[in-house]
Amino acid sequence: MMNASHFMTIPLLALYMSAHLQFGAVALASVMSANLLCAQVLPVAAGAIADRMGSHRLITVGLWLRGVGFLGFCTFDDVAAWVGAAMLAGTGVACYEGGLYALFGRQPKASLARVFAANNQMLNIGAAVGPIIGGLAGLIDPRIAFGLSALVFTVLGIVSARSDAGAPVAFERQSALKSLNTAVRHPGLWRLILVSLPWFFLFPQLYVAFPMYGGKLAGPYAVSAIYVVNGLVGLIFLSLSKRWWVSAAPALLVVGAYLAAAVAFASVSMVQGIAGFLVFIVVYTVIETILLPTFETMTASLAPQGCQGAFFGVLSAAGALGGGAGYYVGSWLILNRSAVETWWALGGVGLTGFLLSITLLGGKRLVRLPSVR
Secondary structure, eight states, X not given: OHHHHHHHHHHHHHHHHHHTSOOOHHHHHHHHHHHHHHHHHTHHHHHHHHHHHOSHHHHHHHHHHHHHHHHHHTTOOSHHHHHHHHHHHHHHHHHHHHHXXXXXXXXXXXXXXXXXXXXXXXXXXXXXXXXXXXXXXXXXXXXXXXXXXXXXXXXXXXXXXXXXXXTTOOOOOOOHHHHHHHHHTOHHHHHHHHHHHHHHHHGGGGTTHHHHHHHHHHOTHHHHHHHHHHHHHHHHHHHHHHHHHHHSOHHHHHHHHHHHHHHHHHHGGGOOHHHHHHHHHHHHHHHHHHHHHHHHXXXXXXXXXXXXXXXXXXXXXXXXXXXXXXXXXXHHHHHHSOHHHHHHHHHHHHXXXXXXXXXXXXXXXXXXXXXXX
């Protein structure tokens, strides 16, 4: 439900700001980056707090803050108010995910790959269902989708407050400063951060470059199609390949996925029409479905007991640098440069990730994960 509500509204944000509110590239990127920076920098603190106090309260507060943020999106229409709403919504994500990923990371190491594979499957179900609901609401008024999302997050917050989710999971409490100090001094985590930065740059294009380019090719209805394909393909691919993915070497998965990303993004410059672009979305989704849970599993496996929240928080904060750059550069490229320049530039980012993974992962596993069958 969390992911369905998220994907019901996020795909509409960039299109609504550009087409209805007439926000320019700087204003659009400022709103998206405010959301991203709060969502990905604040988990440094949220994760450390989860290591000290547990996850339950953070998850509940995060759901409510996100609801308030989306209520702002459907109420206001000026740039400053939207930036403020984006910050609230992003802070909600930071609290929610800071608690959630600390909880996931505390599971037995032998089950981590399956845990994050299941998490990715839920993400894809939400990505498939949410845009359909958002698209139907958008036929009347996109603000309806924002209001519905605010309602869902509020209700989920009430459910969370009345539940004891995560309470049975025992964990070793660490002081916030100690867990953060362990994370920032861990060399394996910093190698993983460097390798993942190009992906953090490319991933936000799902919310900026993809819907805007799809809108140019086939109008606003293409936007929902992009996310439905993204969700369905991700769910089907991971369901069919889960056993292979769980047993594969993480470093080889990352290297192969980055190589595929370099080729796929550059190839979009030769695509004609929305059908060809949706084929690219299929390929992109396979890459995304491999990289996201792989990076999450590697992070959880690196983290010592009691420091899982801090490790995910530091990775998330570092990813905000790449993601913020991705929002600004992606929106600027789509609005100001040709298709060839746009997609070759993004393909170059994928190539950079390939070279970094070859160099820093060194052809061997960065993290030796237990075999899970």
